Amino acid sequence: MSFAAVEPSQALEFRVRGRVQGVGFRPTVWRMARELGLAGEVLNDGEGVLVRVSGDPSRVAALLRRIERDPPPLAHIDSIERLRYSGQLPQEFRIAESIGGPARTQVAPDAALCGACAAELRDPNERRYRYPFTNCTHCGPRLSIVTAIPYDRATTTMAPFELCAPCAAEYRNPIDRRFHAEAVACPSCGPTASLVALGQAEAPRDGGADAVEIAARLIAQGEIIAVKGLGGYHLACDAANPEAVSRLRELKRRDAKPFALMARDLAVIRRYCAIDAVEERALKSVEAPIVLLRATGTERLPEAVAPGLATLGFMLPTTPLHLLLMERFEHPLVMTSGNISDEPAVIDDAEACRQLAEIASFALMHNRAIANRVDDSVVRVMSGRPRVLRRARGYAPAPLRLPNGFENAPDLLAMGGELKATFCLVKDGQAILSQHQGDLENAATLDDYKKNRALYQSLFDHAPSAIVIDRHPEYLSSKLGRAEADTRALPLIDVQHHHAHVAACLAENGRPLQAPPALGIVLDGLGFGDDGAIWGGEFLLADYLGYERLARLKPVAMPGGAQAVREPWRNLYAHLKAAGEFDSTRCASSDWGALDGKPLATIDRMIAQGLNSPLASSCGRLFDAVAAAIGVCADRQAYEGEAGARLEALAAAAPNEARGYALRISASALIDIDAAPMWRAILEDLRQGNSAQTIARRFHLGLAQAITEVAVRLAAARRFETVALSGGCFQNRLLFERVYDGLCEAGFTVLTHADAPANDGGLSLGQAAIGAAHLMRTDMTRDGKDGACASASPAASLA
Numbered sequence: 001m002s003f004a005a006v007e008p009s010q011a012l013e014f015r016v017r018g019r020v021q022g023v024g025f026r027p028t029v030w031r032m033a034r035e036l037g038l039a040g041e042v043l044n045d046g047e048g049v050l051v052r053v054s055g056d057p058s059r060v061a062a063l064l065r066r067i068e069r070d071p072p073p074l075a076h077i078d079s080i081e082r083l084r085y086s087g088q089l090p091q092e093f094r095i096a097e098s099i100g101g102p103a104r105t106q107v108a109p110d111a112a113l114c115g116a117c118a119a120e121l122r123d124p125n126e127r128r129y130r131y132p133f134t135n136c137t138h139c140g141p142r143l144s145i146v147t148a149i150p151y152d153r154a155t156t157t158m159a160p161f162e163l164c165a166p167c168a169a170e171y172r173n174p175i176d177r178r179f180h181a182e183a184v185a186c187p188s189c190g191p192t193a194s195l196v197a198l199g200q201a202e203a204p205r206d207g208g209a210d211a212v213e214i215a216a217r218l219i220a221q222g223e224i225i226a227v228k229g230l231g232g233y234h235l236a237c238d239a240a241n242p243e244a245v246s247r248l249r250e251l252k253r254r255d256a257k258p259f260a261l262m263a264r265d266l267a268v269i270r271r272y273c274a275i276d277a278v279e280e281r282a283l284k285s286v287e288a289p290i291v292l293l294r295a296t297g298t299e300r301l302p303e304a305v306a307p308g309l310a311t312l313g314f315m316l317p318t319t320p321l322h323l324l325l326m327e328r329f330e331h332p333l334v335m336t337s338g339n340i341s342d343e344p345a346v347i348d349d350a351e352a353c354r355q356l357a358e359i360a361s362f363a364l365m366h367n368r369a370i371a372n373r374v375d376d377s378v379v380r381v382m383s384g385r386p387r388v389l390r391r392a393r394g395y396a397p398a399p400l401r402l403p404n405g406f407e408n409a410p411d412l413l414a415m416g417g418e419l420k421a422t423f424c425l426v427k428d429g430q431a432i433l434s435q436h437q438g439d440l441e442n443a444a445t446l447d448d449y450k451k452n453r454a455l456y457q458s459l460f461d462h463a464p465s466a467i468v469i470d471r472h473p474e475y476l477s478s479k480l481g482r483a484e485a486d487t488r489a490l491p492l493i494d495v496q497h498h499h500a501h502v503a504a505c506l507a508e509n510g511r512p513l514q515a516p517p518a519l520g521i522v523l524d525g526l527g528f529g530d531d532g533a534i535w536g537g538e539f540l541l542a543d544y545l546g547y548e549r550l551a552r553l554k555p556v557a558m559p560g561g562a563q564a565v566r567e568p569w570r571n572l573y574a575h576l577k578a579a580g581e582f583d584s585t586r587c588a589s590s591d592w593g594a595l596d597g598k599p600l601a602t603i604d605r606m607i608a609q610g611l612n613s614p615l616a617s618s619c620g621r622l623f624d625a626v627a628a629a630i631g632v633c634a635d636r637q638a639y640e641g642e643a644g645a646r647l648e649a650l651a652a653a654a655p656n657e658a659r660g661y662a663l664r665i666s667a668s669a670l671i672d673i674d675a676a677p678m679w680r681a682i683l684e685d686l687r688q689g690n691s692a693q694t695i696a697r698r699f700h701l702g703l704a705q706a707i708t709e710v711a712v713r714l715a716a717a718r719r720f721e722t723v724a725l726s727g728g729c730f731q732n733r734l735l736f737e738r739v740y741d742g743l744c745e746a747g748f749t750v751l752t753h754a755d756a757p758a759n760d761g762g763l764s765l766g767q768a769a770i771g772a773a774h775l776m777r778t779d780m781t782r783d784g785k786d787g788a789c790a791s792a793s794p795a796a797s798l799a
């Protein structure tokens with residue numbers, strides 16, 4: 001950004017757009033302008049911040065340079081526009097009242113407790129000593145409490161709390177850290193915490209202890225406590241207490257999915273996990289996500305915390321309440337979502353009393369309402385970069401700027417997928433990706449998805465000119481999108497699942513609209529293919545307008561359909577049969593123990609007759625099959641991706657194994673990667689007594705090598721230089737880093753996800769980019785084609 005000199009007689013108005021409300025932007029501009037001796041005012045409106053200023057032109061230019069160079073910590077400036085201003089301005093620079101108008105500003109994400117507020121919390125001489133809701137312009141709730149734009153106290157759930165005189169003085173004092181901090185509060189005027197018994201006569205009382213301190217004592221005694229956080233309730237227990245952890249699993253009905261952990265500080269985490277510099281920065285960042293760390297510390301937690309895994313998900317205290325709760329613990333607490341398994345986290349106090357009473361003995365509550373559910377974000381560092389696996393608290397709803405060529409993209413709504421669902425608005429050349437919504441097959445999650453869509457459209461004053469959906473006819477998000485397009489007579493664009501994955505990676509990395517096609521490698525569980533089969537191991541030469549399928553994992557039947565996702569032995573048997581490696585006359589009963597006692601004759605008939613046995617090129621199902629072969633989750637997966645996660649953990653335990661299994665690469669026009677040779681090698685390893693760890697690692701290495709070889713072969717024929725990696729299987733660190741390194745060594749420019757999830761949480765971003773590209777090309781919204789339906793088709797721009 002650069003700004004020309006200002007003529008002496010002029011007053012100017014500067015329109016600042018971006019994340020500039022609720023982050024201390026106005027007080028920062030006020031202080032800068034006063035230091036420079038300028039006249040004028042700064043105010044919020046629906047589009048962002050207005051700065052109206054007059055004075056010496058060199059000082060005005062200096063103000064603009066400082067705004068650009070030194071914005072507040074939570075701010076992000078997208079653009080600054082300059083206009084002449086002819087109205088009257090005050091001689092002394094002031095902060096003026098906010099005004100309404102069309103919402104074109106950004107709502108800031110919730111921010112973790114800052115160092116200054118944490119210091120006050122611990123200082124007995126401060127009036128906010130041990131106050132669980134201290135915050136300032138640099139930290140505290142934002143999205144979780146906002147109900148409307150512009151972001152002012154009156155449009156948040158802090159509206160019922162009238163400021164006391166000292167807080168009001170801080171709020172009005174431009175040199176104070178809490179100047180116009182909309183959630184400012186203290187023990188005299190703000191929210192209060194209370195400990196409530198769930199299903200008991202009354203909560204224990206101690207005249208000298210507050211509610212948080214009593215809750216900490218109860219956790220130390222082995223109780224499970226519901227804790228009201230920023231964007232929802234948590235369930236907390238002592239992570240070092242095996243009985244408490246096991247009881248929480250049983251009551252929450254969460255058989256095996258790993259629990260999130262919270263620790264007081266980095267020193268505690270280091271006793272259990274290795275932390276590199278990038279992981280440390282992620283843990284200490286203002287987003288404060290859960291960070292997946294290698295569990296290689298000197299101390300161990302009970303196996304029930306993360307069964308069968310080699311990683312632990314840790315976060316640091318995100319709020320003053322959490323910091324106070326953690327201060328007495330020398331070890332971690334489980335801090336998992338406050339819900340019955342697969343339900344969305346509870347945000348309402350009355351609902352918490354109803355839903356969580358069967359799990360928690362007590363609830364640590366407060367009387368500041370949660371307006372919007374926001375889950376904890378999850379990050380994993382791979383190839384030296386933090387990569388968001390679940391984008392929610394701390395990240396959403398910060399927008400992602402779309403690449404060059406999308407500046408005039410029409411407003412649209414992309415509906416996302418079915419699992420790990422998000423939705424995405426396109427507005428003003430930006431993609432506004434929602435926080436993680438969850439799995440829409442759950443009725444409560446679907447209701448929350450609908451509520452949040454309405455909220456975002458209100459907050460961002462968004463009226464879509466088209467709806468974009470996944471091509472799968474049975475996705476609930478697609479059905480909702482079709483219904484909305486029909487009701488509102490809007491164009492509807494359906495997008496192939498894996499094309500959306502590729503486009504999400506291209507868009508996140510700023511790949512221009514007019515750039516040549518790149519090779520997208522998408523490895524995931526499933527997506528609806530153009531041929532009616534299930535895709536999930538795809539090599540697509542793609543841009544935003546189209547794609548061509550060049551290679552795939554060789555399709556194998558999924559006997560039982562969705563049942564095969566839950567029971568990996570079915571995939572093992574189907575792969576062995578497809579490879580010609582299962583013959584009861586040649587195989588000893590002990591060779592494939594996972595198949596003992598299974599109804600194999602029935603499965604044979606299902607596959608032969610095509611009964612509920614769709615063909616699938618799914619990488620996720622290949623992981624399931626290999627896991628079952630070595631006795632991992634063979635009969636049942638307790639959660640999506642469990643078999644793959646456990647297989648990765650086993651592979652991590654064999655770091656010295658350098659040989660991968662060979663996979664066959666066909667010479668056909670549509671290249672198949674065939675796992676048949678691998679199954680023969682696995683059987684030989686099993687017969688020789690080689691370890692599950694060795695087999696798991698050889699599988700990872702062989703798959704990564706085959707992927708790289710296919711990319712190199714395709715590039716020789718099709719002359720592309722860029723490869724984009726996407727899909728949930730690339731959350732696997734070993735697979736991702738092996739493929740990434742192999743492609744880089746082969747000379748490719750490799751695009752990967754970091755700000756948007758590689759899994760289906762990033763799907764709506766790709767849908768949005770594809771939809772915008774098609775709308776700009778076909779001009780559907782301006783040709784009067786109301787209600788038109790279009791497909792983002794294969795090879796639309798690649799012929």
